[in-house]
Amino acid sequence: MSVLVYTENEGGILKKSALEAASYGRAIADAMQTTLTAVSINGSENEKLAIYGVDAILAIDAEQLNAFNTKAYASAIKQAAQKDSATVIILSSSADSKCIAPVLAIQLNAGYLSNVVALPESITPFQVKRTAFTNKAFSITEITTDIKIIGLSNNAFGLKESSASGAVEAFSPTLDDHHFGVTITAVDKATDKVSIADAEVVVSGGRGLKGPEHWGLIEDLAEVLGAATACSKPVSDMGWRPHGEHVGQTGKPVASNLYIAIGISGAIQHLAGINSSKVKVVINTDPEAPFFKAADYGIVGDAFEVVPQLIEKLKEFKANNA
Amino acid sequence: MKILVCISHVPDTTSKINFIEGDTKFDTNGVQFVINPNDEFGLTRAMWFKEKQGASVEVISVGGAETEPTLRKALAIGADSAIRVDTDPIDGLFVAKQLAKVAKEGNYDLIIAGRESIDYNGGMVPGMLASLLDANFVNTCIGLEIEGNTATAIREIDGGKETLTTTTPLVIGGQKGLVAESDLRIPNMRGIMMARKKALTVLTPEAVEVQTKSIAFQKPEPKGAVTLATSVDELISLLHNEAKVI
Numbered sequence: 001m002s003v004l005v006y007t008e009n010e011g012g013i014l015k016k017s018a019l020e021a022a023s024y025g026r027a028i029a030d031a032m033q034t035t036l037t038a039v040s041i042n043g044s045e046n047e048k049l050a051i052y053g054v055d056a057i058l059a060i061d062a063e064q065l066n067a068f069n070t071k072a073y074a075s076a077i078k079q080a081a082q083k084d085s086a087t088v089i090i091l092s093s094s095a096d097s098k099c100i101a102p103v104l105a106i107q108l109n110a111g112y113l114s115n116v117v118a119l120p121e122s123i124t125p126f127q128v129k130r131t132a133f134t135n136k137a138f139s140i141t142e143i144t145t146d147i148k149i150i151g152l153s154n155n156a157f158g159l160k161e162s163s164a165s166g167a168v169e170a171f172s173p174t175l176d177d178h179h180f181g182v183t184i185t186a187v188d189k190a191t192d193k194v195s196i197a198d199a200e201v202v203v204s205g206g207r208g209l210k211g212p213e214h215w216g217l218i219e220d221l222a223e224v225l226g227a228a229t230a231c232s233k234p235v236s237d238m239g240w241r242p243h244g245e246h247v248g249q250t251g252k253p254v255a256s257n258l259y260i261a262i263g264i265s266g267a268i269q270h271l272a273g274i275n276s277s278k279v280k281v282v283i284n285t286d287p288e289a290p291f292f293k294a295a296d297y298g299i300v301g302d303a304f305e306v307v308p309q310l311i312e313k314l315k316e317f318k319a320n321n322a
Numbered sequence: 323m324k325i326l327v328c329i330s331h332v333p334d335t336t337s338k339i340n341f342i343e344g345d346t347k348f349d350t351n352g353v354q355f356v357i358n359p360n361d362e363f364g365l366t367r368a369m370w371f372k373e374k375q376g377a378s379v380e381v382i383s384v385g386g387a388e389t390e391p392t393l394r395k396a397l398a399i400g401a402d403s404a405i406r407v408d409t410d411p412i413d414g415l416f417v418a419k420q421l422a423k424v425a426k427e428g429n430y431d432l433i434i435a436g437r438e439s440i441d442y443n444g445g446m447v448p449g450m451l452a453s454l455l456d457a458n459f460v461n462t463c464i465g466l467e468i469e470g471n472t473a474t475a476i477r478e479i480d481g482g483k484e485t486l487t488t489t490t491p492l493v494i495g496g497q498k499g500l501v502a503e504s505d506l507r508i509p510n511m512r513g514i515m516m517a518r519k520k521a522l523t524v525l526t527p528e529a530v531e532v533q534t535k536s537i538a539f540q541k542p543e544p545k546g547a548v549t550l551a552t553s554v555d556e557l558i559s560l561l562h563n564e565a566k567v568i
Contacts, residue, residue: 102449111533189482
């Protein structure tokens, strides 16, 4: 019996969501009085996992797994789980982990719950809290199978350090050619930008910005804050911004620590998508905009006046608090 | 090419979410149900394959008789036929197994399901279905072309996208981007009339062992009033000293 966490990396470097999943795994392992094992695929920072409470690391080093592949990764993690007799398996909510988890669930005949936002309410029976209805509600759900898979929501638990030995053991799963039925031929990714999924701060713009030519404001503010940029649905529908930036019910969910909405009125679908963010700030000319009812802080004012001031003052603030 | 599009019958995106029976059940009273938006993007892409490449398009839903108007809407949009597995969906695996049974018998080249439903947000049916069928799988798919048995797909990843090549049989987790929002179709009168005559087959469900069960729902804590700052300085101070997020 153990708790197993899949610690995802990007080019070898551990993702923040992986460290969060490890922190969460440590807490579950403590509650179950067992050990926490991480499975790492072509990671170059395995030693860092000890800081987040990982007792042992199954380190897979395989050239065939340099490019992400759902079935091959799921199979490798399944074999790690079996080797370790894991009864609870934790993955993050990254795009890749969300591919792996359902496939792994079938392979291990395990019950799987996604979007889990807290430690289990109880271990026996195994009940967890997850978001449902696109963040308009929570659901307490029980997993009844022997092996349980949890997909942890980003930024739901946070990073928690605790010392552990983090012993690294090389592990070589058997990889079968038939796992490689899907091949990546091209990747198009902005490497210098924070993605919405990983971001602690998200700066988002709506129709109030009047046109794509004004997006420099959003980008400049995001740069000062080290934030990802996002937009409302009408903005992506009009082609002002790429679809990948659309946040809301039919776009991406946002679970950042700070979400700043500029010129977004706050349609119910948008609010649902960003509801998991911890602190919401709205800047809008219309004091009656529904977003003010959902926000923690706000400024009633013209984005074209407020945002440049905010950028300048934040630069000063950052310089003074560096 | 034979395409199966999996349709979830979900509350409209503007619905107010409430629960009944001691917060154990979703309150459908006054709620308008629609085709799950992620599924509708997939259905619309399937229509493109039908019109440009002569594909046949079947739609399927797991649900009670109340879900039939949603399937009829898919027929009115242009699907050729519909299947309803007559049971209340219990969890993602339950639905995936019902779909897998039909998919195995139907020998489809392409199966499109939404990346997740907007009600329970499980996000597991496409991946489970691909695994149960031992088919190729592309999740969060925002572009798809098929020639013969070769598919080129674009997958949305964190912070970008990647292009993939694979072969049929293929299961797709679809979403916005498979077609643009402006490509979505509103059924016209002719489509609605024709939909009435199209076959809607009702199947009895398979017994499936339950792996997860919903115990109760909770609504988020009601939100306190917004704190309005009168200056940018005040906002920065609030975010730093009170919210502690900068």
